[in-house]
Amino acid sequence: MTLQLMMMTYPRQHEGSYLMTPFAVNIDREATPLVRVLASTLRLALQRLETHKVLSRLDGTFTVKSMKGTQAATYTFEKDRVTIKAGTSRKAKVIIEADLDDTSIKPNITGLYRHPFASIYFGKLLSLSLPSWADNAKRFWTVTLGLPNMPEKLIITATDESRSLSFGEGVNSAEIIGKASQLGPLLAGQSILVDDVMRGKLQFRGSLKYLTGISHAGQKFLVGDLDGYP
Amino acid sequence: MMDEPTLEEWMDRHHVEVVRTHATGLDGHAVGKYLRRSKFLKSLPKGHAIADMSLAGDYTGQPHLTIWHEMRSGQFGDILLKPDIDTIISDGTDGDLGHVICEFTSVDGDPLSLCPRTLLRRVTNEIGELGYDVKASFELEFFVYRDSFENARRKGYKNLTPLTASRGSNIYLLRNAHNVKPFMDEVLKRLSWQKFEWESWSDEGGVSQVEINFSPTDPVRASDLIVRARQIIYEVAVDLEMSVCFMPQMKAGFGSGLHIHHSLVEKDGTPAFFADGGRSALMNDWIAGIVTTMAGSVSLLCPTINSYRRMQEFRAPPVTATWGEENKSAGLRIISRAANLARIEHRLPGGDANPYLVLATILAGGLAGHRHQLPLRPELKTVGWGLPDDVPKLPRTLLSAADALAEDNHLVDILGQDFVEYWIDSRKFEWLTYHSECGDTENKGTTDWELQRYFELM
Numbered sequence: 001m002t003l004q005l006m007m008m009t010y011p012r013q014h015e016g017s018y019l020m021t022p023f024a025v026n027i028d029r030e031a032t033p034l035v036r037v038l039a040s041t042l043r044l045a046l047q048r049l050e051t052h053k054v055l056s057r058l059d060g061t062f063t064v065k066s067m068k069g070t071q072a073a074t075y076t077f078e079k080d081r082v083t084i085k086a087g088t089s090r091k092a093k094v095i096i097e098a099d100l101d102d103t104s105i106k107p108n109i110t111g112l113y114r115h116p117f118a119s120i121y122f123g124k125l126l127s128l129s130l131p132s133w134a135d136n137a138k139r140f141w142t143v144t145l146g147l148p149n150m151p152e153k154l155i156i157t158a159t160d161e162s163r164s165l166s167f168g169e170g171v172n173s174a175e176i177i178g179k180a181s182q183l184g185p186l187l188a189g190q191s192i193l194v195d196d197v198m199r200g201k202l203q204f205r206g207s208l209k210y211l212t213g214i215s216h217a218g219q220k221f222l223v224g225d226l227d228g229y230p
Numbered sequence: 231m232m233d234e235p236t237l238e239e240w241m242d243r244h245h246v247e248v249v250r251t252h253a254t255g256l257d258g259h260a261v262g263k264y265l266r267r268s269k270f271l272k273s274l275p276k277g278h279a280i281a282d283m284s285l286a287g288d289y290t291g292q293p294h295l296t297i298w299h300e301m302r303s304g305q306f307g308d309i310l311l312k313p314d315i316d317t318i319i320s321d322g323t324d325g326d327l328g329h330v331i332c333e334f335t336s337v338d339g340d341p342l343s344l345c346p347r348t349l350l351r352r353v354t355n356e357i358g359e360l361g362y363d364v365k366a367s368f369e370l371e372f373f374v375y376r377d378s379f380e381n382a383r384r385k386g387y388k389n390l391t392p393l394t395a396s397r398g399s400n401i402y403l404l405r406n407a408h409n410v411k412p413f414m415d416e417v418l419k420r421l422s423w424q425k426f427e428w429e430s431w432s433d434e435g436g437v438s439q440v441e442i443n444f445s446p447t448d449p450v451r452a453s454d455l456i457v458r459a460r461q462i463i464y465e466v467a468v469d470l471e472m473s474v475c476f477m478p479q480m481k482a483g484f485g486s487g488l489h490i491h492h493s494l495v496e497k498d499g500t501p502a503f504f505a506d507g508g509r510s511a512l513m514n515d516w517i518a519g520i521v522t523t524m525a526g527s528v529s530l531l532c533p534t535i536n537s538y539r540r541m542q543e544f545r546a547p548p549v550t551a552t553w554g555e556e557n558k559s560a561g562l563r564i565i566s567r568a569a570n571l572a573r574i575e576h577r578l579p580g581g582d583a584n585p586y587l588v589l590a591t592i593l594a595g596g597l598a599g600h601r602h603q604l605p606l607r608p609e610l611k612t613v614g615w616g617l618p619d620d621v622p623k624l625p626r627t628l629l630s631a632a633d634a635l636a637e638d639n640h641l642v643d644i645l646g647q648d649f650v651e652y653w654i655d656s657r658k659f660e661w662l663t664y665h666s667e668c669g670d671t672e673n674k675g676t677t678d679w680e681l682q683r684y685f686e687l688m
Contacts, residue, residue, distance in 0.1 A: 030629050032665045070670035070677075086671040149298040194295040208305040212298040216655070219296040223629065223658045 023055060024081040032086040033222045034071050034100070037190045038064070038126075039084050040221075044188060045128040054128075055082070057121040063092040064126055067099045067108070075122075094119045096126060103127060133158055133180045134165060136187035140217075141167040143189075143226060149213030151206060158183055174206025174214065189221030237274075237315060241267060244320040246328035251278065251311050253332040254346055254457050255285050256656060257533065258584035259687060262311065262332065270313075276339045277312035277332060285309060285334045285344055286652075288660065289687045297655040299648075301342050309342065310335045317454060322423025329424070331454050343648045346586035347450065353590045353644065354449045357597060362494040362502055365446040365573075366589055367429075368456050371476075371486040371581055372463060373439050374413055378471040379686060387480070387681040390473065392438030399435050399484060406433035410440055416466045417442075424462070426455055435546070436484035446491070449593065453585035456488070476688050478532070478580030479539035479676055486581030487540070487547060490588060493573040494596075503572035509564070510572075517553050517562060517574065518606040519599015519640070520592060524551040524561050524578075526638025528624050529631040529657055530591040531579040534688075535664045536680045540580055541626055543615040548578055551622040552610035559614030561624070578624070582688050590645065598640035628664075632657045 023046055027039045045051040058077045065072035065088060074089040075082050088095070093115050098107035112119045130136060137156045144150055145168075152170025157163070158180040176183065176193065182201045185191045194215040196202040204211055220226040240246075249270040251262035261284045265273065282302050283293035301309060311332040321327035334345040341348045357364055375382065375390040382390055393413065394406035407414075414431055421428050427445035434441045444455050460476060467474040479485040494502040494512065503513035520527075532538060541547050546558075554560035556567075563575040574596075579588045598604065610621070625631035632654045635641060642650045668679035 029633075030627060032669055032671060033662060034665070034669060066669075070668065070672070072669075072672075086669075088672065192296060208295075208302065209298055212295055215296040216298065219655070219658060219662060222662055225658070 021052065022080060023052065026081060026083040027224075028085065029224060031084070031224060032071070032073070035073050035084050035086050036222055036224060037185075038073055038075075040188060040190060041128055041130060042082070042084075042125070044131055047131070051125075051128060054121050054124045058082075058118065058125065060093050060118070061089050061091040062118070062122045063088045063095045064100075064122075065095065065097050067097050067105070068101075071100060075125075094122050096123060098126070130184045130188050133183040133187055134163075136184055137165050137167070140187040140189070144214075144217045147213065147217055147220075149209050149216065151210045151213070154214075156183060156187070172210075174204065174210040176202060176204055176214070178202035186218065189218065189226065192218035192222070237318070238271065240318070241328065244328065245325055246320055247326040249313075249318070249328045249330055251313060251330055251332045252457070252461070253280075253284075253311050253334055254584060254586060255287065256344060256346065256584065256587075256653070257287075257289055258346075258457075258582065258587075259289060260457060260461050261285075264327075274313065274315075277310045277335065279308040279337070280311050280334075282307050282309045285342070286656070288656075288663065289683055292663075294656055294659055296659055297652060299344060299652055301336060301344060303337055308337055310337060310339065312339065319424045323420060329458070331458075343646050344652055346584050346590070347453070349645065349649060350453060350586040350590040350593075351450050353593050353597070356644070357494070357593060360600070361497060363497065364449050364492055364494055364593060366449045366452040366490060366492040367444050367446040368452060368585060369441055369443050369487070369489040369491075370456060370459055371434055371439060371441045371488070373436060373475045373480060373486065374410060374467065375438060375473045375475075377473050379468065379473045382473045382685070386678060387475075387685045393472075394433065394438045397437055399437075401433065401435045403433045406438075407431075410438070413466065413470060413472060414440065416470065417463055420462045420466065421459060424458065426459065428459075434484070436486070439484060439486065446493075449492070449589045450586075453589055456585040475685050476581040477676070477680070477684050478534075478537045478582050480536075480681065480685065482675060484546065485540035487577065488579040488581055488583050488585065488588065489575060489577050490579060490585075490592060491573050491575045492589070492592065501569045501572050503574075504566060504569040509566045512600065513564075513566065513572065513574075514606050515600045515603060516596035517564065517599070518604040519597065519602075520562060520574065520576070520595035521551055521553050521607055522604045523591075523595035523598060523638055523640050525622070525624055525631075525634040526641045527591045527595060527635070528578070529628075529635040530587045530653065531576075531583055532628075532631060533584065533587075533657065534580075534582050534660060534680075534684065535628055536676060536684055537580040537582055538626055538628060538631075539674075539676055539680075541624070546577070547580075548614055549624055549626070550610070550614050550617060551624055552607070552614055554610040554614070557610060557614065560610045561614070582684065591641065594641055594644035597644055602640070604640075628657055628661045632661075 025039050061076050063074045072088045094111035099105040151174040153168040153173035155166045155175040157177045160179045192215050197204045249265050287293040312335045313330040313332050317331040333347045334342045377390045393409045429443045431442045548561040552560045553562035555564045566572045625634045
């Protein structure tokens with residue numbers, strides 16, 4: 001099968017006095033959800049100087065794999081780009097085996113002693129934080145606007161910040177409720193609402209049609225059908 | 231099946247006190263209820279209620295909650311199973327039991343675009359309006375093991391004990407068949423009691439694999455036979471404390487397919503695929519349409535992650551969008567040496583395919599070829615495996631197959647945009663489920679996740 005590469009290049013941006021260079025994050029059409037999540041986190045983080053500093057220290061091939069299952073992804077860094085693919089690689093100079101659901105668990109690192117600095121920077125790359133849930137919420141609303149079966153009005157409430165954001169107007173509304181840390185991945189297109197609700201991570205108030213519609217948007221992000229979103 | 235003037239008289243004569251309704255969901259799984267005679271009769275003609283997720287859910291019972299369809303009348307509502315009374319039969323083994331095939335409808339009794347049987351009936355009717363009847367027959371392949379389902383479960387569905395004598399890739403081996411015969415005798419007895427027109431069965435290429443061939447009949451009945459036969463084969467395995475598997479590729483080696491033969495006949499029964507000693511113009515159009523839409527059809531013919539494990543070069547399933555006379559390695563095998571034999575064999579569908587959707591899709595391709603006079607690609611006269619890139623290849627992954635279907639305007643036009651969009655989303659849901667729950671991209675063989683998900687329910 002011919003892999004169709006998807007490339008998004010971010011323009012130079014000023015952050016303070018620092019000039020950030022363009023950096024491309026490449027994944028293929030059939031990138032797995034794990035690869036998409038890693039790529040979207042990195043793309044979102046490219047807006048920050050810290051990310052560019054980390055990227056400037058990375059060169060070659062690195063793998064992250066799940067401690068609990070078979071999920072894995074391999075990063076290949078070049079000067080101004082990284083390609084992320086599913087699976088492991090024999091070329092990887094550092095392999096970080098981590099609990100992909102719980103970053104508090106200490107990972108196992110292969111290659112740490114041979115490539116100590118590269119290991120540290122790759123570890124930093126894997127721990128990049130997402131923009132605030134509020135920023136993600138604005139982007140989520142913009143990108144999903146016009147998709148079928150979405151509510152006219154969407155309210156998003158972060159319980160631990162006692163803060164709600166409301167998007168759109170109309171009587172046909174839905175509300176997503178949860179902690180900021182759980183809202184972030186959903187609104188960054190990295191999880192599916194109905195899964196998060198069934199696992200107790202988030203709560204939802206609205207019709208089945210809207211629960212399905214918002215969840216469908218999440219599915220579209222994770223299979224790569226929604227453009228214009230990291 | 232009824233030979234009495236009224237349903238009640240038929241039920242009296244056959245001592246039917248309980249009726250099992252049987253419908254087929256999108257993924258091909260059988261759903262239904264056991265109804266007391268009085269309840270069954272009272273439910274007619276509309277049929278009885280059933281949760282909407284029975285039509286639109288996956289093998290594990292997980293409803294499609296990332297895909298909305300207007301058939302959902304409420305938050306979690308009901309739809310109906312409407313019996314096709316012409317299909318009612320007595321069980322033959324269970325004295326009080328009858329069976330009836332159903333279609334899904336809305337609570338108001340309106341047809342649902344997502345119902346596989348309704349879709350096939352609609353496409354068949356469109357061909358009927360052109361003045362043709364379709365004759366179709368399936369070849370059903372499956373594996374049978376000495377282990378009970380309970381034992382198989384304990385063993386993780388691996389290293390199961392075959393029934394057959396040979397451990398090689400023999401085919402038609404009579405010693406293998408003799409070992410399977412007691413199991414098959416029970417299957418065929420039940421098929422015959424339920425008036426199923428089977429023609430033959432034999433040992434197949436996989437170790438402990440069997441193939442049953444059914445007689446040509448109209449497309450809806452041909453598909454009814456497959457869904458009922460799968461259920462009967464499963465029930466015989468349970469009753470004999472054995473196990474069976476219809477997965478396209480449950481282990482390395484040969485997989486299980488659902489080959490389909492079909493032809494068109496005039497209303498007077500004259501074969502329409504034969505003229506002047508060879509293929510008729512209609513048959514050429516039909517082939518052109520099926521080949522043109524073949525890449526788009528893969529999604530419906532190969533509906534699960536496991537389907538694509540079977541699509542390997544030199545392993546029996548075709549991998550190219552091609553056709554060839556008497557060429558089993560081409561996408562379509564064409565038989566046109568005599569009027570009464572003239573037919574198209576499609577060898578791609580896997581053992582996991584929903585027979586209603588398989589036939590609806592293949593017939594839609596033929597219909598598109600006829601309607602639009604699509605050009606016939608040159609015949610493939612070589613071996614259809616190991617070919618260079620200038621020969622059009624079929625999609626080899628669930629996601630690329632879904633993309634190919636989305637781009638196929640002919641199939642979208644005939645199968646309906648509403649249905650196709652839902653189907654594509656459901657395949658993406660299946661892909662996402664695999665990659666979220668398993669995600670093994672390195673093991674090219676069948677994963678434990680697939681065995682756990684499909685072995686007993688497919």
